[in-house]
Amino acid sequence: MTSWTIANVRPWGGPPVDLTIDGTxxxxxxxxxxxxxxxxVVDGRGLLALPGFVNAHAHVDKSWWGRPWVSYGGVATTQGxxxxxxxxxxxxxxxxxxxxxxxxxxxxxxxxxxxxTHVDVDLGVGLRGIEAVREAAxxxxxxxxxxxxxxxxxGVVRRPGxxxxxxxxxxxxxxxxxxxxxxxIDRDPVAQLDGLFAIAERRGVGLDIHLHDGxxxxxxxxxxxxxxxxxxxLQGKVTVSHGFAxxxxxxxxxxxxxxxxxxxxxxxxxxxxxxxxxxxxxGMAERGIGLGLGTDGIRDLWSPFGDGDMLRIALGFARxxxxxxxxxxxAAVELAxxxxxxxxxxxxxxxxxGVRADVVLIDAENVPDALVRVPARALVVAGGRVVxxxxxxxxxx
Ligand SMILES: [Zn+2]
Numbered sequence: 001m002t003s004w005t006i007a008n009v010r011p012w013g014g015p016p017v018d019l020t021i022d023g024t025x026x027x028x029x030x031x032x033x034x035x036x037x038x039x040x041v042v043d044g045r046g047l048l049a050l051p052g053f054v055n056a057h058a059h060v061d062k063s064w065w066g067r068p069w070v071s072y073g074g075v076a077t078t079q080g081x082x083x084x085x086x087x088x089x090x091x092x093x094x095x096x097x098x099x100x101x102x103x104x105x106x107x108x109x110x111x112x113x114x115x116x117t118h119v120d121v122d123l124g125v126g127l128r129g130i131e132a133v134r135e136a137a138x139x140x141x142x143x144x145x146x147x148x149x150x151x152x153x154x155g156v157v158r159r160p161g162x163x164x165x166x167x168x169x170x171x172x173x174x175x176x177x178x179x180x181x182x183x184x185i186d187r188d189p190v191a192q193l194d195g196l197f198a199i200a201e202r203r204g205v206g207l208d209i210h211l212h213d214g215x216x217x218x219x220x221x222x223x224x225x226x227x228x229x230x231x232x233x234l235q236g237k238v239t240v241s242h243g244f245a246x247x248x249x250x251x252x253x254x255x256x257x258x259x260x261x262x263x264x265x266x267x268x269x270x271x272x273x274x275x276x277x278x279x280x281x282x283g284m285a286e287r288g289i290g291l292g293l294g295t296d297g298i299r300d301l302w303s304p305f306g307d308g309d310m311l312r313i314a315l316g317f318a319r320x321x322x323x324x325x326x327x328x329x330x331a332a333v334e335l336a337x338x339x340x341x342x343x344x345x346x347x348x349x350x351x352x353x354g355v356r357a358d359v360v361l362i363d364a365e366n367v368p369d370a371l372v373r374v375p376a377r378a379l380v381v382a383g384g385r386v387v388x389x390x391x392x393x394x395x396x397x
Pocket of ligand 1: 059
């Protein structure tokens, strides 16, 4: 087992320490200058150290990253994007191993060392996308932990056969299965949710449901999800992704729903898009409702935007929610790192002894300074290996 040391770094901007690494794990966190001299020593130069970023909502199978520019086309509604993607994806080799590797390398470049990714499962590609994502993760030697949600992007009950594909995906090792707008895409929320929960219960997998619907239509579906989570005993295993409606509700309605979501152990994932209502993130934290940040798809047939940098997503979250004080800005970064541990099934994710050695060094004065400037990552260590330096990924695949 390789032992080495990252000397003189400042975890979360605190006093300088030496991080000793044994194999894939952090072995010790000692006051700077006191680590025993075993193995290679990398000089951390007093840089800010953070745990690796966790991307709690990605679509690594969809991107045309690494290819010549693809101009935006199709209709700008959810259904319009679905149709455009299904019509165009083949010509860009989507889903494919090469494109997925390109995206995962971008994640590592920016210090993301674990991700939960939705992967399209539909009547056209079947489970081929999941196989491509698995192969891509393997090509990178497991540097980035990739957790898969089998995602029925094109609908569930409106596409007979998709529930069976989701069941197969769950049986074949997907950690969770997804859903999408049970009301506005399938136009049958009860049927979609009953179908998804039946699989989750039978196969012991989690659920992570895309829900774009706003206002009361969104709230109504949260109620359906809460009810089914409690009845199936899936507390702690259900996530709502996007869930914009939660930020749009009147205060009293919102408070009551937050209480129920907390009681049902349902978590939330957001990509903090501009022009959406801020989420009640403090009320969520008070009730223990998990909140993860994600990039969503980057540079794909849905949108040309996104570079895969979770620090930039945390900055977007901070701006959308009007955060300014140091503790608030730090909280935004925690959402993209330590607090997201449950989204990738980790008990603990931080710069402490015993956990996977995922370390990001940044030339910044403190955490708020790093958040507002989003500097290049000086060093990225993933599972005990150096995978990026001075903003450049080092892994070949
Ligand atoms: Zn998504």
